[in-house]
Amino acid sequence: MSLKNLQIFQPLNREKNRFVTPLKAPPSALSRHISKSAETLVATTRCGKEIKSRKARSTEQPGSGGLPPLAHNWPDDVSLRSRSRNGSGSSRAGSVDRSTRGSTTNLNSDEDNINVVVRVRPVNDQERSRGEREVLEFPGKGQVICPGTAPGQKHKEDVLEYSGVKRLLEMAVEGFSCTAFCYGQTGSGKTHTLTGPPGLVERGASPFTPEHGLVVRSFVYLFQLIRDRPDCHFVLKASFLEIYNEKVIDLLNPGTVKKPLQVRWSKDSRSFYVENLFTVDCEELDDLFAVLEEGTRNRAVGSHSMNAHSSRSHTVLSVRVRRDVRSERDVTCSTHGKINFVDLAGSEMTKRTHSTGKTLEEANNINKSLMVLGYCIAQLSDGKKKGHIPYRDSKLTKLLADSLAGNGVTLMIACIAPTRSNLSESVNTLRYAARAKKIKSKPIVKIDARDALILSLKREVELLQAENQHLRTALHVHIDYSMDPSGERDMTPRIESNQLHQLGQSELVRLVQLHMAESAALRRENRELFAARDLLLRDHELVTRENERLLKKLEDVNSVCIRSPIIPAQPTYSEASTKEPDVWTNPSVSSANSTTSREKFKT
Numbered sequence: 001m002s003l004k005n006l007q008i009f010q011p012l013n014r015e016k017n018r019f020v021t022p023l024k025a026p027p028s029a030l031s032r033h034i035s036k037s038a039e040t041l042v043a044t045t046r047c048g049k050e051i052k053s054r055k056a057r058s059t060e061q062p063g064s065g066g067l068p069p070l071a072h073n074w075p076d077d078v079s080l081r082s083r084s085r086n087g088s089g090s091s092r093a094g095s096v097d098r099s100t101r102g103s104t105t106n107l108n109s110d111e112d113n114i115n116v117v118v119r120v121r122p123v124n125d126q127e128r129s130r131g132e133r134e135v136l137e138f139p140g141k142g143q144v145i146c147p148g149t150a151p152g153q154k155h156k157e158d159v160l161e162y163s164g165v166k167r168l169l170e171m172a173v174e175g176f177s178c179t180a181f182c183y184g185q186t187g188s189g190k191t192h193t194l195t196g197p198p199g200l201v202e203r204g205a206s207p208f209t210p211e212h213g214l215v216v217r218s219f220v221y222l223f224q225l226i227r228d229r230p231d232c233h234f235v236l237k238a239s240f241l242e243i244y245n246e247k248v249i250d251l252l253n254p255g256t257v258k259k260p261l262q263v264r265w266s267k268d269s270r271s272f273y274v275e276n277l278f279t280v281d282c283e284e285l286d287d288l289f290a291v292l293e294e295g296t297r298n299r300a301v302g303s304h305s306m307n308a309h310s311s312r313s314h315t316v317l318s319v320r321v322r323r324d325v326r327s328e329r330d331v332t333c334s335t336h337g338k339i340n341f342v343d344l345a346g347s348e349m350t351k352r353t354h355s356t357g358k359t360l361e362e363a364n365n366i367n368k369s370l371m372v373l374g375y376c377i378a379q380l381s382d383g384k385k386k387g388h389i390p391y392r393d394s395k396l397t398k399l400l401a402d403s404l405a406g407n408g409v410t411l412m413i414a415c416i417a418p419t420r421s422n423l424s425e426s427v428n429t430l431r432y433a434a435r436a437k438k439i440k441s442k443p444i445v446k447i448d449a450r451d452a453l454i455l456s457l458k459r460e461v462e463l464l465q466a467e468n469q470h471l472r473t474a475l476h477v478h479i480d481y482s483m484d485p486s487g488e489r490d491m492t493p494r495i496e497s498n499q500l501h502q503l504g505q506s507e508l509v510r511l512v513q514l515h516m517a518e519s520a521a522l523r524r525e526n527r528e529l530f531a532a533r534d535l536l537l538r539d540h541e542l543v544t545r546e547n548e549r550l551l552k553k554l555e556d557v558n559s560v561c562i563r564s565p566i567i568p569a570q571p572t573y574s575e576a577s578t579k580e581p582d583v584w585t586n587p588s589v590s591s592a593n594s595t596t597s598r599e600k601f602k603t
């Protein structure tokens with residue numbers, strides 16, 4: 001896997017503090033610069049023109065669906081700002097250009113990297129009142145330069161790689177397990193990125209309010225995707241939980257505050273899950289929005305000197321997408337996709353946040369679980385180390401295990417603050433982002449085992465039928481199935497695909513058994529036909545050999561005849577088949593032709 005989509009989220013107008021459209025760069029427009037001497041990694045995009053045209057496409061609305069466009073009211077001229085100092089926008093001296101031109105994301109490829117994007121929030125009022133200003137630099141081409149915190153210190157640059165949440169949603173609809181998570185220090189804009197400014201969701205603002213974050217926009221896009229697929233039947237279910245002080249609380253079931261939920265290991269799916277988590281059927285966009293609203297109201301929020309609305313817990317909002325689709329063999333297959341939105345609580349330097357008492361306890365738990373997450377990311381990103389990954393050391397890593405290195409597709413949104421006082425944390429976040437980018441997962445589509453079994457049996461039956469038909473034609477065998485004494489043929493009932501889901505467990509078991517019996521009968525017939533063919537081939541070979549033996553004998557006789565002045569020789573079979581039967585002339589009679597004829601026989 002190589003670099004794919006690179007994105008930077010940046011405020012369009014820092015003074016007005018506006019939200020920014022994510023920009024999607026084409027895979028072909030990416031290159032990566034690595035400067036080992038400065039221990040830096042910089043991701044760059046190559047061509048502004050390409051970026052613009054791709055952006056125009058990425059905001060295209062698939063079908064009307066009665067919904068306003070996703071980019072509704074979003075600023076247009078966005079967001080990968082190039083404030084190139086040297087005009088070229090390339091990294092500094094010593095950098096090596098490792099172009100990844102033409103790299104694409106192949107959903108069928110075995111492995112996929114975690115996609116990483118970076119979002120830089122604007123300078124906030126508190127920082128402005130302290131006289132702080134933005135110190136991060138964006139020379140263009142996807143780079144962020146974090147100037148050294150001390151004089152003489154080398155400048156740090158970190159890799160910024162990005163992707164779009166739209167791709168994740170499209171994959172979730174196809175049956176992949178997807179996760180978008182925000183990572184960064186406290187107050188860096190994680191919650192803002194996902195759900196917009198504080199109070200917006202809780203107020204129940206319309207889903208089309210432009211201030212909404214990625215979650216609501218994703219919901220809108222998800223419903224657009226669903227409406228664009230009238231050939232499929234979709235079932236959406238949502239759940240919302242938080243991990244507060246290492247306890248899992250169902251945000252849709254406040255009773256669990258007193259009785260936290262358990263995280264268990266499923267042998268079947270080979271992943272962790274939360275027992276007894278409440279899930280809500282969501283038929284409409286409003287249902288999804290209601291889940292978000294209810295959960296956001298219930299989540300733990302506190303205040304400290306760096307953020308008046310600081311999340312004190314990690315939250316996981318999951319939308320499961322079941323898609324029933326009629327396959328080419330008239331079987332209805334169900335895929336089970338998922339999209340998780342994870343809002344991590346921010347790491348805190350308690351000296352800076354002045355946390356005490358309850359807030360301090362929360363901060364310690366947050367930092368501890370983030371440390372385990374960081375350790376897992378470091379282990380996973382180091383391709384050489386194949387040691388133990390300590391997922392079990394925190395609830396957060398248990399629940400993210402599959403997203404980090406399992407069969408899921410993951411997008412990490414690294415959030416950073418733009419000011420000097422936050423530089424060391426920003427560099428840390430970018431370092432983790434660069435590490436996370438190296439992690440590989442193996443995305444797979446989850447399909448119902450029952451449907452997959454029926455489909456594969458049907459495929460096998462069809463293949464066997466075709467092969468048997470071919471053999472029968474080749475062997476000139478005619479079988480009247482209505483007369484089949486075994487009575488095994490044609491007894492599998494033809495079930496309409498849309499009826500499959502109405503069948504009870506016992507009926508389904510019977511159906512599978514019938515398919516298996518039909519397949520077994522076909523295999524038996526297939527074996528018999530192959531045996532008959534082998535027998536015929538053997539007979540044919542015997543006849544051919546006998547034929548050759550006789551021909552040889554005839555040739556021997558002929559050679560004797562040629563030498564005899566009184567017995568006329570007979571033509572060989574091959575000679576006879578190619579020549580007129582009685583053009584043969586006895587060499588003893590016609591001396592003029594004798595040499596030629598003899599030579600002919602020898603050949």
Ligand SMILES: Nc1ncnc2c1ncn2[C@@H]1O[C@H](COP(=O)(O)OP(=O)(O)OP(=O)(O)O)[C@@H](O)[C@H]1O
Binds near residue numbers: 019189347
């Ligand atoms: N892109 C942005 N545009 C405008 N305001 C922003 C932006 N990002 C963050 N903010 C503001 O900065 C403040 C802190 O942001 P937010 O609460 O999202 O941070 P956080 O990373 O979630 O912090 P914590 O980890 O403490 O929960 C909020 O008031 C938020 O509205």
